[in-house]
Amino acid sequence: MTAIDLTLQGAEVLLPEGLAEGPLALSGGQIADAPVGREVDLRGYMILPGIVDIHGDAFEKHLAPRRGAMKDLDQGLVAAEAEIASNGISTSVLAQFYSWEGGMRGPEFAGRVLIGLDEVRGSLMTDLRVQLRFEICMLDAYGDFEALALRHGVDYVVFNDHLPHDELAKGKRPPRLTGQALRIGKNPEKHLADLQAWHAAMDQVPAAVDALARSLRDKGVAMGSHDDRSHADRDTWRERGARIAEFPETLEAGEAAHAGGDPVILGAPNVVRGGSHKGNVSALEMVAMGYCTALASDYHYPSMRRAAFLLADGGVMDLAEAWGLISSGPAGILGLDDRGVLTPGKRADLIVMEPATRRICATMSQGRFSYLSGEVAARFMG
Template identity: 60%
Template sequence: MTLELTLQGADVLLPEGRLVPGAELSLAEGAIVADRAGRAVDLSGYLVLPGIIDLHGDGFERHLAPRRGAMKQMDEGVIAAEAELAANGITTAVLAQFHSWEGGLRAPDYADQVFAAITAVRDRVVTDILPQLRFETHMLDDYAGLPQRIAAAGVGYVVFNDHLPHDRLAVGKKPPRLVGQALKAGRNPEVHWQMLQDMHARSDEVPAALDAICAELGTMGVRLGSHDDQNAAMRTEWRDRGVRISEFPETLEAAEAARAGGDHIILGSPNVVRGGSHKGNVSAVELIAMGLCDAIASDYHYPSPRRAALMLARSGLLDLAGAWDLVSKGPAEVLGRDDRGELAPGKRADVVILEKDSQRVAATLSGGRVSYMSGDIAARFLG
């Protein structure tokens, strides 16, 4: 059931960067409306902000498979993941699932199960959950069936990865942790090693295969992104294929090339919170300071988008409106969803309510429905 309410007394982040103390925000039929609606709720002492749109997160994996073989009902795992999403103010979540030679939780068959579970629970969750496929570029034998697989799963967003250790493979050296990786995938280590070598040996076939699959997915209306762009040349190659989203560029050069070409740039919010990349890549804070960011995503940690935006505002690098745009309006534009991302009449009633002093999440509404509520604020809503 959607709420019909008028929120009063809070500091509300309205469009055009206006943080208005004591503003009114009315909700009806799942949307923000211009006129007062329903019962008034006093939210003095709170901040009311647009719901967080998370463009890329794989933190759901621990809910779907907390231990090997422990979770047999995958739909219950998606529901558990939604609870964490909502508790962190996320109202639209892109679940990034691998289709990878790495096997295990990243295997193609496992991806099919994840997407089936997302579909199965769609009517039982409040958060808008969207599937993303992360496809390993050197899985050449899987290209032929990929469009059909994507269509059947209702996937509208595909990102291309290449996690093969090419430097080591080129000189015949086994990568570290090969045995553990093989066993995790359920393979004999020697079979796994040969598979890596075989994929690397076919690297010359990959560019043409990518040209063809990107063209086909583009005609299907699938949104396309590349992961971990390393330099300008790599970003240009992807753009030429119609891949216009750069996820987590690893260098300043790659990010500048994305901006120069008009591509969207997504950075990781844990990088912002940590003050740098855990892999030694370019700092997300530095890229944001240079205007080389359209959105920040959770990556592997769902609390980080909220924390990152608030840290950017506290630091003075951006004002609150500019910082919050990176987790709301900016991601909505990347997704092409003009029905959300800001608290304007006609938009979805996607709202996160923070305690003003502690800035913890007190409540989350997605499409005008409560997905999370905790503490004293419940009494105000219940009247």
Template identity: 60%
Template sequence: MQRDPISDSVARFGIGYVVFNDHLPHAALAAGKRPPRLTGQALKSGRSPEDHLALMHRLHGQASGVPAALDALAARWAAAGVILGSHDDATAADRAAWRKRGVAVSEFPETHAAAAAARQGGDRVVLGAPNVVRGGSHSGNVAAADLVMAGLCDALASDYHYPAPRQAALMLADRLGLAAAWDLVASGPARLLGLTDRGRLAPGLRADLVVMDTTGHVGATIAGGRITHMSGAVAARFIASA
């Protein structure tokens, strides 16, 4: 009996969340233009810019077969019990198409309409914390803070800058209150991923803590009950009491 590589991967690596993402510059490729950042991407992948561009064109040329392939692939991941998300939904129609495939998380929707469609359809919405910290999207999409204030956010993710969740929560605290803002980077992500053993401070749950001073500076972190970082005044107090 042939083994299913998806089920094997889930069991072997503990995969619980998979996001579908297409960052091919389809508009530029269709127009015959040289995509931005081509040389850097090519070098990172170990290809020449010419070979990388040729690969992009081959993939772009297969676009018509992608929807059916996604239907089949999403069904296999869902059958393995994996939570599925889509990245950069641009329209309500995009979100509806993903929902039909069983993809119930809208990650970084590009527009208010897409985020609202997710909420109306009972889907979860994940936004990028760096978008909040920057005060808007670096690519001209909807501002994450605006979606948060509209009630269209279940969790904030670090995206490309890992300190951003803490920074975003503290920035939003003035408008939401600290408890509600911190929920977006703690219990919100845990709920979305079905991690019932963490995300809240309660007896019996996993002890994941961030210790901050009144300025928001991180003095210590505790992961799974173990101290993983300590500095400054917090460290001095621990040393003095030892």
């Protein structure tokens, strides 16, 4: 689909300095500095920068709507993109596990997702990207993981450790182990033995992570850590080149990231809910303290725009700054300096929104419609 040359008239446009009335011109997939093409009357609506979702895994339900139903991943990705676009997201980073947890989080499934995305990406309007989330206990998988990431051009890797170390260290059987094993078609006792073996070998992990991080850093791959709990955690990952702090669990870890100049990603659902469902530090508190660089959808795409308006309505920050947490902030972390704001020369990634309901009426990615609905559709087609 070719980008459309248009001049959008009459709407309130969210610029870096705030809302302003005036025309917004689109030409060749970019924001133009002068009127061009056909005029579209958007009086009564708002135009905001397209949302950049730096970490979202809600796409999983489209790939496997029922347990074991994991075929035709390309069609699942097409359906996921439709939901993503309808929520105003013009750039989406799919957070895909590469984990001992198996099933949809296992290495084999990660490979299938990357292949499927390679097949459909060119036919979709949304800029779909991938973050691979690597479980660091998997010592035998380091080589395969790096080869997979490089083969598919993955440019963002996050390091995770979801082993139930506390229970394993006490010789206890982790909760939900049997159900987890059966869900991925594995004997529960074999699964427990594997967890115990990975836990016992954790002393070998730091050297392995050091080597992998060094190799990825040399290849220009952005790296982050997940669920940091302490100042020491963040310092260790920073030294490895994993500068992005994803969902720090404590205020101490968030402060350490901020003090070290590391981008901090927090969950938009945490902001909307007013606190973490796991009892971790409140994202709303972290945002208010200035420790947040970007908000991510995590598991719920609509939460991103809801969080931005909640922050603006609550006086935590003005709308331009709040919206920046879901547009220019994440774009900057990813090195995507061509988007995130509605200024001449940037990509024409934008949302048309109904102010009263804050419902998304249209989403454009690089000047192409990825979503269009209702009265706004009639205005564009008139």
